[in-house]
Amino acid sequence: MNWFYIRFSAFSDSISRFFRQPITSLLHILGMGIALSIPMGCYMLLDGADQFSRKLNNSTQLNVFLTTEASDETVKTAQTQLEELFDGDIKFIDREQGLSELSKNPEFSELVANLDTNPIPHLFVLTPNQNDPQRLLSIAQIIENWTFVEEVRFDADWAGKLESFVKLSKILVMLVVLLIGLGFVASIFTTIQLQITIRKDEIEVARLVGATGRFIRRPFLYYGFIQGLLGGLCAVFIIFLGMKYGLKSIQPMLEPLGIFIRKPSLLTLAAPLILSVSLSLLGAWLSSNNHLRKIDS
Amino acid sequence: MIETEQISKRYPGGHQALKNVSLSIQEGEMVFLTGHSGAGKSTLMKLIGGIERATSGSIAINGTKISNLTRSALPYLRRNFGFVFQDNKLLLDRSVFHNVALPLLISGFSKTEITTRVRAALDKVGLLEKEGLSPVTLSGGEQQRLCIARAIVNKPAILLADEPTGNLDPGYAADIVAMFRAFNRVGVTVVIATHDPAMIQGLGARIISLKQGELQE
Numbered sequence: 001m002n003w004f005y006i007r008f009s010a011f012s013d014s015i016s017r018f019f020r021q022p023i024t025s026l027l028h029i030l031g032m033g034i035a036l037s038i039p040m041g042c043y044m045l046l047d048g049a050d051q052f053s054r055k056l057n058n059s060t061q062l063n064v065f066l067t068t069e070a071s072d073e074t075v076k077t078a079q080t081q082l083e084e085l086f087d088g089d090i091k092f093i094d095r096e097q098g099l100s101e102l103s104k105n106p107e108f109s110e111l112v113a114n115l116d117t118n119p120i121p122h123l124f125v126l127t128p129n130q131n132d133p134q135r136l137l138s139i140a141q142i143i144e145n146w147t148f149v150e151e152v153r154f155d156a157d158w159a160g161k162l163e164s165f166v167k168l169s170k171i172l173v174m175l176v177v178l179l180i181g182l183g184f185v186a187s188i189f190t191t192i193q194l195q196i197t198i199r200k201d202e203i204e205v206a207r208l209v210g211a212t213g214r215f216i217r218r219p220f221l222y223y224g225f226i227q228g229l230l231g232g233l234c235a236v237f238i239i240f241l242g243m244k245y246g247l248k249s250i251q252p253m254l255e256p257l258g259i260f261i262r263k264p265s266l267l268t269l270a271a272p273l274i275l276s277v278s279l280s281l282l283g284a285w286l287s288s289n290n291h292l293r294k295i296d297s
Numbered sequence: 298m299i300e301t302e303q304i305s306k307r308y309p310g311g312h313q314a315l316k317n318v319s320l321s322i323q324e325g326e327m328v329f330l331t332g333h334s335g336a337g338k339s340t341l342m343k344l345i346g347g348i349e350r351a352t353s354g355s356i357a358i359n360g361t362k363i364s365n366l367t368r369s370a371l372p373y374l375r376r377n378f379g380f381v382f383q384d385n386k387l388l389l390d391r392s393v394f395h396n397v398a399l400p401l402l403i404s405g406f407s408k409t410e411i412t413t414r415v416r417a418a419l420d421k422v423g424l425l426e427k428e429g430l431s432p433v434t435l436s437g438g439e440q441q442r443l444c445i446a447r448a449i450v451n452k453p454a455i456l457l458a459d460e461p462t463g464n465l466d467p468g469y470a471a472d473i474v475a476m477f478r479a480f481n482r483v484g485v486t487v488v489i490a491t492h493d494p495a496m497i498q499g500l501g502a503r504i505i506s507l508k509q510g511e512l513q514e
Contacts, residue, residue: 002405002406002407003405005407005408006402006405009402201386201388202388204386205386205387205388205399206399207348207372207375208346208348208375208380208386209376209380209399209400209447209451210372210373210374210375210376210400210403210404210451211372211403212369212372212373212403213369213372215372215403
């Protein structure tokens with residue numbers, strides 16, 4: 001009971017001090033919330049792009065273009081050799097079919113009509129049964145060396161590049177989170193220093209009448225905890241608002257690209273809260289400990 | 298109860314506040330530490346109370362050497378003392394009640410016990426009716442009595458008072474000295490640092506004089 005009373009007194013005192021300067025506290029919380037919600041929002045956007053790039057990688061295809069002078073005999077040879085080499089779906093698009101598909105496009109129809117000869121080569125589209133980019137790359141290298149093959153195009157190239165870009169961006173976002181985290185600790189450190197300065201006399205008297213370091217540190221840790229909790233809740237609220245209203249306007253633009261931002265999971269929403277509380281407690285602990293060490297030396 | 302052996306204190310910057318001071322104060326004794334300003338009275342009080350550490354020598358309280366105590370053990374030693382200061386060191390943003398309650402809250406007393414003890418201490422110093430007021434509204438004498446209430450609320454074995462009447466007029470000062478005398482009669486060891494000869498007269502207490510950091514025979 002005494003244990004609870006001592007902590008409750010310190011906690012209620014910290015709360016009352018927090019709300020004694022409502023505007024300063026509110027601005028501080030808002031600053032913390034915005035600082036945390038930006039990288040979290042970016043991370044969610046990148047997560048959507050990551051899903052997209054993975055999907056692209058899963059639907060990797062090889063496009064094998066034969067030389068323009070390739071005869072029907074050559075096509076048959078190519079078909080046989082590909083069936084021996086490749087495990088998956090092999091689709092043949094002959095040059096006439098290719099040209100007629102091109103002429104359906106209004107942009108090229110006039111151009112196609114004016115052509116004397118058909119410049120479109122025969123094409124084999126290879127879709128693997130199992131997605132193994134390394135295996136596919138080695139097959140592409142073998143096919144490229146065949147004399148009747150003009151070019152092999154590996155569609156996953158740009159998808160792989162996109163995936164690398166997303167990965168890199170995620171690392172950058174993590175670095176931003178790390179920097180913001182350091183800023184967080186520094187900000188709480190300063191806030192607690194200010195609180196310590198305000199309560200200097202109280203600390204001095206408490207020490208004289210036998211307060212332990214833990215007793216002196218406690219209200220400052222509670223103060224940091226309250227600030228971190230409210231800052232984290234503010235970040236969650238901003239993310240929630242962004243998902244509810246901001247996403248409505250962004251999603252139609254992202255959909256044609258195949259990017260779908262998922263609704264945040266409970267863990268995603270809890271992350272800024274946990275981060276904010278932990279970093280605030282760390283800042284408060286460092287600050288109060290620093291002061292205690294100074295006055296005890 | 299209090300034993301100091303060849304204690305010296307030199308502050309950073311070279312000021313020698315105390316030089317080889319050895320003294321012994323028995324349990325239940327009332328002692329006056331006298332000397333001019335800068336004689337080392339306050340420093341000696343701080344060293345006895347474990348607020349500062351001696352540069353050399355040793356201090357023992359009830360046989361426990363302060364220099365042997367770790368930093369985390371010092372607060373528990375300080376709970377054996379009641380401190381009274383010339384400048385009161387009251388918390389002006391807390392009520393009279395909560396100023397006195399602080400040592401009990403630190404020591405982990407229950408809310409009921411805190412209320413009982415605080416009221417008893419305030420009653421002893423004649424401030425019971427003012428428990429809800431802010432210390433700012435009290436007179437100088439009342440503030441000093443409030444400081445005494447805070448010092449005795451924990452029922453300490455030793456009361457250390459540093460110039461407790463320094464800012465008071467003679468009437469209030471006599472009241473405060475009478476209070477210390479009363480605490481001493483019930484067994485509390487009282488050590489009072491003062492440079493005021495009028496305070497000491499007629500009390501029959503032991504006087505220890507300091508001059509430029511050294512004990513005067």
